Amino acid sequence: MNIEVMHVGPLGTNCYIVWDENAVCAVVDIGGQAEKVAEFIEEQHLKPSHILLTHGHGDHIGGVEGFLTMYPHVKVVMAPEDVEMITDRQKSMADPCGCEESEFTPDILVNDGDVITVGDMDFTVIKTPGHTEGGVTYLYGKMMFTGDTLFAGSMGRTDLYGADNEKMAQSLCRLAQVEGYRIVLPGHGTASNLEDEKRANPFIRKALAGMKLL
Numbered sequence: 001m002n003i004e005v006m007h008v009g010p011l012g013t014n015c016y017i018v019w020d021e022n023a024v025c026a027v028v029d030i031g032g033q034a035e036k037v038a039e040f041i042e043e044q045h046l047k048p049s050h051i052l053l054t055h056g057h058g059d060h061i062g063g064v065e066g067f068l069t070m071y072p073h074v075k076v077v078m079a080p081e082d083v084e085m086i087t088d089r090q091k092s093m094a095d096p097c098g099c100e101e102s103e104f105t106p107d108i109l110v111n112d113g114d115v116i117t118v119g120d121m122d123f124t125v126i127k128t129p130g131h132t133e134g135g136v137t138y139l140y141g142k143m144m145f146t147g148d149t150l151f152a153g154s155m156g157r158t159d160l161y162g163a164d165n166e167k168m169a170q171s172l173c174r175l176a177q178v179e180g181y182r183i184v185l186p187g188h189g190t191a192s193n194l195e196d197e198k199r200a201n202p203f204i205r206k207a208l209a210g211m212k213l214l
Contacts, residue, residue, distance in 0.1 A: 001020060009062050011188065015031045019119070023044070053082075055135040058099030065101065090161075111125070144184055152190050153197075
């Protein structure tokens with residue numbers, strides 16, 4: 001397994017490209033700048049198979065439309081609760097954040113516990129609402145792609161459309177209970193690991209203690 005992180009779009013979203021030994025790859029949160037992502041894929045001779053979206057905000061779904069014009073066979077994966085954000089640029093924060101246009105129809109709508117197979121890789125879906133109603137985390141190997149649910153030392157905003165403090169607390173508790181050493185790969189900022197977050201992240205500590213997050 002190999003992984004590359006690229007910073008894309010106006011908010012520098014973390015776009016992750018993950019590929020197996022046969023060069024079949026998934027793109028997690030393409031976020032924008034489809035040509036930049038495609039350039040890396042072509043340089044590495046990768047075979048894109050799926051786009052895995054952690055939620056429907058414009059800084060994460062931006063670039064999907066452009067990417068599909070180059071790779072029309074690629075399957076787009078997201079939760080059904082956030083589909084409405086694709087065509088509503090206010091709910092998705094695409095207009096306020098200056099994100100590019102990106103209209104598309106997802107191919108696979110995931111629910112909790114679903115497994116998305118990309119080449120030799122199996123990504124397990126955990127529903128993690130709170131930042132948006134349709135937020136999900138993808139688990140693969142020791143990695144967890146947390147989108148804007150869990151950041152290094154912080155959490156995603158809960159004052160936007162579809163956000164909810166109580167659901168965020170439940171999602172943070174659920175992530176904290178994932179067994180095994182896990183590398184946290186968030187939608188923004190630096191990577192971390194779950195043990196450090198359980199020990200030092202104030203929002204996870206509050207969630208586990210049953211306290212209000214904010």
